[in-house]
Amino acid sequence: MPSAAERTRTLVQSTCSAVLLITGLEGARPDQLMPAGRSVGPDGEVYLDFPADSPAVRAATHAQDDELAAVLEITDVAPVSVPNRIRGRAWISGWLTRAPGLAEPGRMMLRLEVGEASVDDLWGASAVEAEDFAHAAADPLVAHEAELLQHLHAAHGDQVQELCGLLGEREHGSHRSAERAVPLALDRFGLRVRFDGELCFDARFDFPEPVRDITGLRRAMHTLFQAASH
Incomplete structure (x- = not known):
């Protein structure tokens, strides 16, 4: 199972939408x-x-030496x-704070010094210490996950459906429903599938060992x- 820090780091480095509060x-x-x-x-x-003229950059500029508190909220769809x-x-x-010189002309890079973090996802809800976040690594599949899931759904839908045969009888009903x-969802440890019908539930299919790249995933x-x- 990926740690809470790894999951948070993965979301930060993903293409998920984010807003700065x-x-x-x-x-x-x-x-x-x-x-x-x-x-x-x-x-x-x-x-x-x-953009250099955005409200966020203006706020960071006006704050100057004062500490400007902010929260980056990421939503994973x-x-x-x-x-x-x-x-x-x-x-x-x-x-x-501002980080001048790191962005293209007309733009400004803002630096968010992490105080704390938290994640609430398919694995559960957890708090994350700033030090753990700094030392964590994003999942190696993060840059390709969306494309891989879309490919699995479009080109291998029948094989994904067959995975329900690995479930056996579930406590809350038969997988045949x-x-x-x-x-x-897809990460280095395995694949999560949502089964929808009379019942709607998720099932996790772990890989024999964690994968490190696309070749290992195949x-x-x-x-x-x-x-x-x-």
């Missing part, structure tokens, strides 16, 4: 507070790319259509599909 900017439009890009620095600080499509959220709170199987998925077909 700053006290005093409640009147700004949500799209004005959405960074165009984000990355994590070597010490765990989060860098956010904004499944890249395939499923019931209850929001997979999770993460919150990164800390202090915001599942009319639709949709790949919901082997793991082949093994999984092969087991389900027998």
